[in-house]
Amino acid sequence: MLNEAKKNLSDAFKALSADALKSNNQMFLEVAKSSFDKLKEGAEQDLIKRQVAIDQVIRPVKEGLEKFDQKIQALEKSRVGAYEGLNQQVKSLIDSQIQLRSETTNLVNALRKPQVRGRWGEIQLKRVVEIAGMLNHCDFKEQYVVGDEGNRLRPDMVVNLPGGKTIVVDAKVPLTAYLEGQETQDETLMQTKRKEHARRIREHISELSRKAYWEQFSHAPEFVVLFLAGEAFFSAALQEDPALIELGVDQRVIIATPTTLIALLKAVSYGWQQEDLAENSKKIGVLGKELYKRIVDMSGHFASLGGNLKKAVESYNKTLGTFESRVLVSARRFEDLKITDSKKPLNSPPPIENLTRVLQAPELDQRDQEEDHTKEAP
Incomplete structure (x- = not known):
């Protein structure tokens, strides 16, 4: 009996314990669930707040990155356009260089012919006269022939001075040796051609001196002007033969380039202005x-x-x-x-x-x- 009562009591105690445990577990779960729900709700709200705060911080950066990306794209488009324009300009420059080289080659080939060189020198001479404003006081070779039948001389230009006096100008274009010296890459050959170029100018000086134009014109000063159609022609000759100027003066030949001839003609033009003023004063x-x-x-x-x-x-x-x-x-x-x-x-x-x-x-x-x-x- 005692054992049975003990067993019953034990079973009852177990049943009560199980019920109490089950009830406590159920209450714990409910309390835990309620607490978890509150924590979850708070965490979600906190997460939303943090997301809003993060968005507020990130949005300006995002907008700045978008603007930067737009500028990068615009710069890229501009760079591509500029690169294409540069390519076109480089291409055009290359074409121009090719055309210029071709025209220069044609000009050099043409200037190798004596008749073409002479005509080019006469054109340069007339252009210098136009720049100096002396066309009305200069006569070109079509208008002047001096000397007898056996020794006819035709100067390229005669400059009329106030008082009936004249200056004779003869144009020369010694280009053969000069161009050959410019084309070669051999320093020795270049030096040889430069010396030959200077020697050719010496020969022109002697040739003009022998013509003695001043004896054919009664009112001409006792010298003649040797006109070289380019500054480089004279400077290259002077580098090899610095005594060319003194030689010309000794033989009554004054060497003139476009620059120096313009200065000479400007001085003559001033003399004509003074002459016109004097004539106008007489008329007045x-x-x-x-x-x-x-x-x-x-x-x-x-x-x-x-x-x-x-x-x-x-x-x-x-x-x-x-x-x-x-x-x-x-x-x-x-x-x-x-x-x-x-x-x-x-x-x-x-x-x-x-x-x-x-x-x-x-x-x-x-x-x-x-x-x-x-x-x-x-």
Whole structure:
């Protein structure tokens, strides 16, 4: 019995314990679930707040990155466009260089021909004259041939100076050796060609000196101008032969490049300006004397006209006096006899009391005296 009661009691205790445990577990789970739900809700709200805060922090960065990306894309497009434009310009430059090289080659080949070189030198000479404004005072070779039949000389240009004097200019283009020296890469050959170029200019100086143009032109100074159509031609020759200038002066040949010839022609142009001023001054002097003479003659006419007007006024006043004393007196008797129906009184015209002004000038007195002497002369 005791064991059975003990067993029953144990079973009852177990049942109560199980029920209590189950009830406690159920309560724990409910409390835990309620706490977890609250924690979950708080965590979600905190997560939302943190997400909003993070978005607020990240949004400006995101917007800045988007703008930066847009600028990068715009710069890339601009770079591509600029690169294409640069490619076009480089291509155009290359084409221009090829065309320039071709034209330069054609020009060099053309200048190797003596006739073409001579014509080019004449064109350069005329261009220099145009720049200096001296076309009206320069005659070119088509207009000048000097010497006899056996020794006919034709200078390229004759510069006319004030006073009837002239300067003879002869154009030379020694290009063969110069161009060959420029084309070669061999320093020894280049030096040889430069010396040959200088020697050719020496020969031109001697040739012009022998022509003695100053003997063919009576009013020309005793020198002739050797015109080289390019500055580089002369400077290259001077590097090899610095005595070219002294040689030319000794042989009465002045070497001139476009720059120095323009300066020379400008000086001549200034001389022509002074000549024109002097000529105009002479013309002004002649016109001034003629104008003065005409003014004096006109003054005499004014004096004669004034005298005639004075005589006319005197005659008018004298006639008016006769009219008043002899004509009007008789005419007024008709009014007294009531013969006329006119109600207007018969008045006498007014006399002219203003006299003509006398023109007073010492020149007129002198002219009158000269005329009187002329009349009195037998």
